[in-house]
Amino acid sequence: MPDRSQHPSDEEILQFIDDELPADCIEHLREHIAACPNCRNRQASIEGTLDALNELYTSEQFELGSTTARSRALLQKKLVKDRKSHSFWRDRVASFHLRLPIAAAIVLVFIGFAFYGGRKIWTDQPSLLNPQEEAIVPNHSLTPGAVRAVTLTDICSSTDDDLDPKVPSSTERAVFQEYGLPSNRHTRKYQIDYLVNPQLGGTNDIRNLWPEPYSNARWNAQAKDELERHLHQMVCDRTVDLAVAQREIATDWIAAYKKYVGRNS
Amino acid sequence: MNAAGMSSLSTNTAIGLVLRSSAEWMNRGASLEDEVLGLFDLMQTRLLRYAVSFGVTMQDGEDIVQETFLALFHHLQRGRHGDNLHGWLFRVTHNLALKRRMKILNDPAGRDTAQVEILDPNPNPEECMLFGERHARLASVLQALSIEDRSCLRLRAEGLRYREIARILGISLGSVSASLSRSLARLEQVDKR
Known part of the structure; x- marks a missing residue:
């Protein structure tokens, strides 16, 4: 719970804006912010940045909008195909009373794969490390490095x-x-x-x-x-x-x- | 409540309405496809935005969203409606986008197409034209953040509660709050320049 005599942190102000503070802290923080011009300024500044960020995210929508109709039609086709395929197999399985043997076969295949196939995949998969140097240096395609904005x-x-x-x-x-x-x-x-x-x-x-x-x-x-x-x-x-x-x-x-x-x- | 929260509330209400009305349709023998397509209309753009934020191409983003809704179809077929499909959809999109990104990076031919940005977070001139200087500045900071920090900001903007974000990203509630606060401080710092 924030100390009423101290200014809340930016994290607490953000939680307040997002309605994420524990219930017993909200009233204290609201009173503090109402009485403290500095904290009101902080709240306004954080809200300003959040608004700008939301605008940025929303602006992306215009570029994405053109794909909607085509994607919907594609999904509709897939759903129909999937339902028909699902119904087909469900009908076959039900009519031939094959549920149990099929389930057993699937389990056996899965166990076989886990014991042999899985091991083989890991054994065969080539390491992306330089074998001579045994990952002394990273693969720059995978690990180019990433930094944050810091002073x-x-x-x-x-x-x-x-x-x-x-x-x-x-x-x-x-x-x-x-x-x-x-x-x-x-x-x-x-x-x-x-x-x-x-x-x-x-x-x-x-x-x-x-x-x-x-x-x-x-x-x-x-x-x-x-x-x-x-x-x-x-x-x-x-x-x-x-x-x-x-x-x-x-x-x-x-x-x-x-x-x-x-x-x- | 902030704008994102309001947006989330209205979306959740809309999802609820779609589900309720779909349940009624299903009782009358209507298809499950309508329910999924109804949700697709509501959520497609938001999920696509989230998927491409992982640095995958638009085409890959569209594939991810399609896979997400096929998974939803199977989820609903098994009778698992759940209380929070909003969070469920983002969680599945998140996992598929991560997998897709790894697949691209593991495929030598695909690496060139992955939008791997690094150590030079400056926006290109086209971005400056499109979003204006302020947006370009913010975008450059976003690009320099880690995937986890970016995901926290984006999921928050999509109106998800901290608890839902923590569940999607597999991190603690405190980490979500700290990540958001840290990222906003950086954005604010650049925004004021």
């Missing part, structure tokens, strides 16, 4: 020093899958690494994530962490421009290591 002040005043914050397990699985690595086998061998670390403005977008091996003797996850800390320090000391640091670590982190850390190590 030097944002970056240098942040106290968060977690170089590789945990990503949702669904994203982790998606990264392993993108790289052709079954996640159940490789989660302990690799770290899901941020190509551009959050302290340099990197995001947790899948385009900024890649599986980095722990195993390599030199160019491993620990070495990259060292580079990330070093670059962050240099950016905040203003000896390296933030955009340059982002670009160099995203393009070739080993080259960046040799350039910035290697000469010191």
Whole structure:
């Protein structure tokens, strides 16, 4: 619950605008905002940005509108086809009393696939990693790097020093899958690494994530962490421009290591 | 309540009406297709906008929406009407769009067509013409956000409650709120320049 003597945070004001605050906080916040010109200004400013964003989203609709009729007709055809197909098989299955054997056959096929087919797929699927370098560097088609809009002040005043914050397990699985690595086998061998670390403005977008091996003797996850800390320090000391640091670590982190850390190590 | 919330309320009411009236039609022997097509008319554009926000092409976005409504057809055929088809439709679209994006990235021929934007979030001149300078500035910030942050903003604009957004994205309620606040701060910062 917000303290009445303190100004609410922007997050609380947004929750207030969106009617997402817990019921027991709404009245306190409403009273505070009514009595506080600063908070009224904050609310107006946030609402202004939300309105602009809604306008932007709505403007996209004009470009999408032309596809409506064609898509509707296409969906209608698919639904009719699907219903007819569904009815056909339902009638056949019902008339020949084959429900149970078919279900059993489906289960057997599924089990067979799970034991043999699934394993084969994972075994045959070529890894997208460079086999010689065992994912020392990411595949740039899959992981070009992604950054958010940040200022030097944002970056240098942040106290968060977690170089590789945990990503949702669904994203982790998606990264392993993108790289052709079954996640159940490789989660302990690799770290899901941020190509551009959050302290340099990197995001947790899948385009900024890649599986980095722990195993390599030199160019491993620990070495990259060292580079990330070093670059962050240099950016905040203003000896390296933030955009340059982002670009160099995203393009070739080993080259960046040799350039910035290697000469010191 | 904000405009998005109002829009959501009216859409949910409309969905309810479509479902109720469809249920009546079904009692009279009318087809399930009408129910699905009724929802398609209401939701197609919004779901298409959401799908293409993942960086897939318009054609892929249309395919995703078609798949979503076919899945809805099967969902309803099994008698699972559910209370919140609005959230259900966005959830299925979200999952299909993620899958489609991964498929494109895994396909060497398809990578060129994926709208992978990176490290250069500046809008192109055409975008400036279309949306005006302010919109172009906001669009550039949106492009630089993570998929999760962008999805939170878009689903909120579509009128979904934080709880529904959390369920669709598989994150906590607090993460939704923090993501929205963080993204809006960035948008505001650029908007004021």
